[in-house]
Amino acid sequence: MSVDAAVRQLRFRDPAAARALAAALGRVTRDIGREPVSVMHVCGSHEQAIARFGLRAVFPKGLNVIMGPGCPVCITDVPEVDEAIALARQGVHIATYGDMLRVPGSSRSLADAHAEGGHIHVVYSIGQALDLARSTTGEVVFFATGFETTAVTTAAVVLGAVPPNFSVLSAHKYIPPVMEIVAEMPDTRVEGFLAAGHAAAITGWGIFEAFVNNHHSPVVVAGFEPLDILAGLVRLVELVRDKQPSVVNMFPRCVSRDGNLRAQEQLWRVFRPIGGRWRGIAHVPNGNLRLRDEWAHVDARRRFTIDLTSLWDDAPPTLAHQCICGDIMAGIKSPSDCTLFGSSCVPDMPVGACMVSTEGTCRIWHQYGSAS
Amino acid sequence: MCLGVPGRIVEVNGLVATVDFWGIRRQVRLELVDQPVAPGDYILNHVGYAIRRIPDADIEGTLALYEQLLREAESDGDLMVADVRGEIAAAEASRDER
Numbered sequence: 397m398s399v400d401a402a403v404r405q406l407r408f409r410d411p412a413a414a415r416a417l418a419a420a421l422g423r424v425t426r427d428i429g430r431e432p433v434s435v436m437h438v439c440g441s442h443e444q445a446i447a448r449f450g451l452r453a454v455f456p457k458g459l460n461v462i463m464g465p466g467c468p469v470c471i472t473d474v475p476e477v478d479e480a481i482a483l484a485r486q487g488v489h490i491a492t493y494g495d496m497l498r499v500p501g502s503s504r505s506l507a508d509a510h511a512e513g514g515h516i517h518v519v520y521s522i523g524q525a526l527d528l529a530r531s532t533t534g535e536v537v538f539f540a541t542g543f544e545t546t547a548v549t550t551a552a553v554v555l556g557a558v559p560p561n562f563s564v565l566s567a568h569k570y571i572p573p574v575m576e577i578v579a580e581m582p583d584t585r586v587e588g589f590l591a592a593g594h595a596a597a598i599t600g601w602g603i604f605e606a607f608v609n610n611h612h613s614p615v616v617v618a619g620f621e622p623l624d625i626l627a628g629l630v631r632l633v634e635l636v637r638d639k640q641p642s643v644v645n646m647f648p649r650c651v652s653r654d655g656n657l658r659a660q661e662q663l664w665r666v667f668r669p670i671g672g673r674w675r676g677i678a679h680v681p682n683g684n685l686r687l688r689d690e691w692a693h694v695d696a697r698r699r700f701t702i703d704l705t706s707l708w709d710d711a712p713p714t715l716a717h718q719c720i721c722g723d724i725m726a727g728i729k730s731p732s733d734c735t736l737f738g739s740s741c742v743p744d745m746p747v748g749a750c751m752v753s754t755e756g757t758c759r760i761w762h763q764y765g766s767a768s
Numbered sequence: 769m770c771l772g773v774p775g776r777i778v779e780v781n782g783l784v785a786t787v788d789f790w791g792i793r794r795q796v797r798l799e800l801v802d803q804p805v806a807p808g809d810y811i812l813n814h815v816g817y818a819i820r821r822i823p824d825a826d827i828e829g830t831l832a833l834y835e836q837l838l839r840e841a842e843s844d845g846d847l848m849v850a851d852v853r854g855e856i857a858a859a860e861a862s863r864d865e866r
Contacts (some may be wrong), residue, residue, distance in 0.1 A: 441771040444848045494854075520858035521816035542815075545772070549817045552799040566858070594772050597812070597820050620771060621833040649826035650812070656802040656819060754847040763847055 408622075410623060417626035418454040424633045431458030435632055436578065436727050438466040438571060439441040439592030440755020441620055447764035449622040460631065462584075462727035465574050466592065468542045469495040469753035470725055471674040476567040477501035478704045480539040483565065483696065484514030485706070489532065490565075492527035492539035494518040495753040498746055503710035504538075522553050529562035537696045539730050541567045545595045547685050548659040554691055555747035565696040568685035571595055571671055573601055577678050579611040583728045588614045588632045598663070600655025601645040614640040619647040666691060675749060676722025713747070714738055721748035724757050731758045738762060771848070772814040773855040774822055774830050777807050786811065787859065790838060794859035816858045 425433055437443065443463040446452060455461060465471050478501040484490045490506065497507045497518060510516040515534070519525050522538055529536035536559075542552045547568035571592070578584055591604060596617045604615040614635035618628025626692065628646045635642060645651055665688075672684035687695040696702075718736055723729040731737045731750070741747040743759055750756035775787035775796070787796045792811075795851065801818040805811060810827045811818035812835060822830050837849050 440849070441848070444851070448846065448848050520854055523816045524858075530849065545814055545819065547801050548819065549797075549815050552817060557798070594812070594814065594819075597772075604828065618864075619833075649829055651821065656800065658802055659800040659819060662800065754850060760847060763845060 400703045413623055414454070414626065417623065417630055420630045420631065421454075421459065421626060422456040423471045424630060424637055425456040425459045428458075428633070428637050432460040433458060433587060433633060433636060434460040434707060435590060435629065435636070436460060436462045436464040436584070436586040436590045437466045437590035437592070437618075438575065438578075439590075439595065440467040440753070440760070441594070442466065442590065442592060442618070442625060443757060443760050444755065445620050445622065445625055447760045450764075451622060451625060454626070455629075459629070461629065462586065463724075463757045464578050464586075464589075464727045465674060465677050465725045466723070467750065467755040467757070468569055469493070469499060470721065470749040470756045471569060471677060472496070472499060472541050472749070473673045473675045474500070474502050475673075475704065476565075477506070478535070478707050479697070479702050480506060480565055481514070482508045482702050482704050482707060483700060484509045485512075485535055486700065487515075487534070488700065489515040489517060489528065489534050489536045491517040491519045491528055491536060492540055493520070493541060493748070495755070496539060496541055498752045500716065500747075502707055503712055504707070522549055523618040526559065526562060529559040529742065530655050533561065535561050535563070535700075536620065537563050537565050537700075539565045539567065543571050543595050544598050544663060544685075545568055547667060548598055548656075548663050551659075553693055554666045554687070555662055558694055563694045563696040563699050564687060565675045566667070566668065566686055569674065569680075570685055572599065572607065572682055573669070573683045574674060574680050575604075575607055575615075575676065576611070577680050577683075578726065579607075579613055581726060581728075584726060586613065586727060587636045589615045590617070590628050590632055591615050593617060593619045593624075593650050596647070596651045596655065598656050598659050600653050601643055602653045603652055603655070604643045608641045608643055615643045616648050617643070617645045618652050619650060637668050676725045719748035721750040721758070724750055731761045734758070771851050771855070772812040772819060773852050774810050774827075774834065775859075777805055777809045777811060779807055785811070785818065787811065787818075787849060789813075789856045789859075792856055796859050798833050807819060813855055815855065815858055
């Protein structure tokens with residue numbers, strides 16, 4: 397398909413601007429004179445927009461736009477899911493975001509725990525988990541997942557008036573450190589990063605300056621409209637071409653240099669960063685957010701003795717060892733490289749976390765079609 | 769979970785705002801928002817919290833993506849539309865006084 401035909405088909409808000417940006421992206425990529433040029437975005441919503449609007453049809457052939465570890469549900473590690481399941485088996489009410497339900501633990505998911513009689517509640521917000529705690533005398537644990545954009549809301553709740561039967565099992569993750577890990581992976585060869593607009597609304601774009609200095613990889617902050625993404629990619633590939641490792645903010649309507657200081661203050665008052673594993677990726681120094689000692693009374697890990705060993709007696713599902721979610725999240729492989737994708741692993745019967753979450757690469761490609 | 773949703777503030781009552789999302793009114797918490805807000809302002813809502821006041825000059829540009837998504841939302845299983853609806857539903861729970 398020609399770029400013009402693709403642009404016509406995509407119903408861009410401003411087709412002329414889209415055509416110009418797509419042409420510029422092709423020109424700048426060709427200027428580099430080798431292929432592929434690989435860049436990575438770290439946001440499920442970017443991948444959704446790329447797939448939904450069929451943007452890959454207008455990307456030049458020589459440009460490889462990879463989704464990295466940008467799905468907070470997918471990178472929630474197996475032992476973290478196991479902790480929530482073990483608590484449910486102890487009779488505790490678990491409230492969590494819907495996408496977490498079918499994410500596999502070592503031998504089962506929270507959906508399995510629910511089928512076995514566990515009290516698992518899907519909520520859209522931590523506020524709904526608080527309401528649940530107020531409506532029951534039982535213990536309610538909010539299994540808190542998500543990046544800093546979501547962690548700030550958990551922090552705000554912890555700083556407020558919390559019912560005595562409410563606590564938090566934090567699996568929150570912090571994006572900036574994982575970019576360091578991915579940049580150092582020998583197999584990825586990522587030459588630049590597209591940073592997610594709304595996560596950067598919290599941290600600000602200034603946080604990426606140290607990363608750029610350390611790794612000499614440019615970072616462009618971009619929004620979620622098709623034109624935002626195309627414009628962000630043009631700027632990013634220009635920086636790669638010109639060997640200009642710097643941070644450029646292409647989403648000023650949402651992201652400032654310093655970010656949301658009020659939210660940051662609450663985030664760091666409640667959480668401290670510690671090292672920990674991200675599913676399929678690696679141990680990420682400072683990549684996990686845990687409650688500070690001061691908030692021990694609302695920390696489920698301190699309030700309960702969580703016994704994971706009972707979960708280890710059961711064998712993991714047989715297909716799990718063929719799952720390549722880890723390589724997909726590290727940007728080394730694509731869903732189309734997986735023998736399970738679309739056959740044994742589908743949204744209704746997912747094997748890996750990337751097929752579970754609406755922000756997982758496999759789920760997105762399955763929904764919108766990998767050809768686009 | 770990455771995509772916040774913009775809405776227009778109708779009323780502010782302490783740390784809770786009533787926000788209009790394309791005709792749907794919901795309660796949104798204000799503990800995290802970066803600037804003071806008043807009726808008529810637009811905020812970006814993420815899981816029931818305003819995380820940013822959208823500057824006046826940027827309102828139209830911010831709304832455009834969502835209006836396109838909601839206009840084209842006829843197909844079931846559109847993940848972006850589902851996320852937008854989830855964000856609006858997230859604000860619903862805060863209706864009680866806290």
